[in-house]
Amino acid sequence: AQKITQTQPGMFVQEKEAVTLDCTYDTSDPSYGLFWYKQPSSGEMIFLIYQGSYDQQNATEGRYSLNFQKARKSANLVISASQLGDSAMYFCAMREVYQAGTALIFGKGTTLSVSS
Amino acid sequence: DVKVTQSSRYLVKRTGEKVFLECVQDMDHENMFWYRQDPGLGLRLIYFSYDVKMKEKGDIPEGYSVSREKKERFSLILESASTNQTSMYLCASSLVNTGELFFGEGSRLTVL
Numbered sequence: 001a002q003k004i005t006q007t008q009p010g011m012f013v014q015e016k017e018a019v020t021l022d023c024t025y026d027t028s029d030p031s032y033g034l035f036w037y038k039q040p041s042s043g044e045m046i047f048l049i050y051q052g053s054y055d056q057q058n059a060t061e062g063r064y065s066l067n068f069q070k071a072r073k074s075a076n077l078v079i080s081a082s083q084l085g086d087s088a089m090y091f092c093a094m095r096e097v098y099q100a101g102t103a104l105i106f107g108k109g110t111t112l113s114v115s116s
Numbered sequence: 117d118v119k120v121t122q123s124s125r126y127l128v129k130r131t132g133e134k135v136f137l138e139c140v141q142d143m144d145h146e147n148m149f150w151y152r153q154d155p156g157l158g159l160r161l162i163y164f165s166y167d168v169k170m171k172e173k174g175d176i177p178e179g180y181s182v183s184r185e186k187k188e189r190f191s192l193i194l195e196s197a198s199t200n201q202t203s204m205y206l207c208a209s210s211l212v213n214t215g216e217l218f219f220g221e222g223s224r225l226t227v228l
Contacts, residue, residue: 009156033215045206045219091158095215101166103149103174104217108158 003027004094006107013082013114020067021077021110023092033095034075035104036066040088048090051075082114119143122207122220129227135194137223139207146212148190150174150182153204153222162205165190166212197227 005024013019025034036048051059051066059066067076079086089111093104123138141148149164151174161174165184179201183191190209194201204224208217 006158035216037217043204043222045208045217047216047218050216093159098164098172098174100170100172101147101164101212102215103147103161103164104215105161105175106151106159108156 003096003105004092004107006092006110008110009108010111010113013112015084015114015116016081018078018080019082019112021079021090021092021112023075023077023107025073025075025092025094027073027094027096029097034066034068035093035095036064036075036077037091037093037106038086038088039091039109040085045091049077079112082112084114084116087112087114120207120209120218120220122205122223124223125221127223127225129194129197129225131198131227133194133197133227135197135225135227137192137194137205137207137225139190139192139220140188141190141209141218142188143209143211143218144187145209145218146187147210148184149208149210149217150180150190150192151206151208152176153206159206162192194225197225199227201225202227 032053034051038046065078089109092107096105120141150162151159163182165171181193207220
């Protein structure tokens with residue numbers, strides 16, 4: 001079963017509009033961390049935002065905010081006032097515990113296209 | 117500035133060849149990771165290492181091995197490359213307790 005689910009393969013938005021990228025996760029661990037990364041067409045992976053499961057408030061970083069709904073196991077990324085440079089692939093990820101360490105597991109990604 | 121460097125951006129190899137993908141980080145991070153990225157599948161974890169000479173299998177280790185002889189260097193090895201290993205390979209590193217990954221630019225491997 002998928003641990004991280006991103007159900008939107010592609011999203012389209014106009015400049016200056018807000019957009020929400022969906023992410024749901026599955027874990028039985030009470031302590032976990034959720035991440036969002038951006039991958040522009042150039043290919044580099046850019047860290048955007050982090051939410052810890054015990055954080056009392058939703059994480060925010062500039063125009064990015066994370067709509068964290070613990071009971072629903074969702075961690076949606078909200079981008080306010082979209083810009084052309086926001087066009088990219090976006091990945092949601094969760095810290096997963098393996099036998100001797102932890103690693104991030106990723107969803108399949110959502111491609112965001114911003115038009116003028 | 118943090119830096120993860122992958123030795124080759126593009127490689128073309130023949131089926132059956134042994135392939136080495138090298139990754140070096142200059143941040144003194146304990147953890148290093150290899151992922152492969154395929155369209156529609158996202159990033160999938162191949163192997164990771166939490167210390168020198170220590171390694172752990174990720175979700176898709178079959179057909180791959182790794183080596184970490186020094187803290188800063190993590191190598192991914194394809195013992196006998198196959199066409200289904202054509203992919204983008206991403207190396208990353210992190211501090212042991214934070215989880216945030218710092219990625220290299222990726223190595224696009226084509227196996228003919």
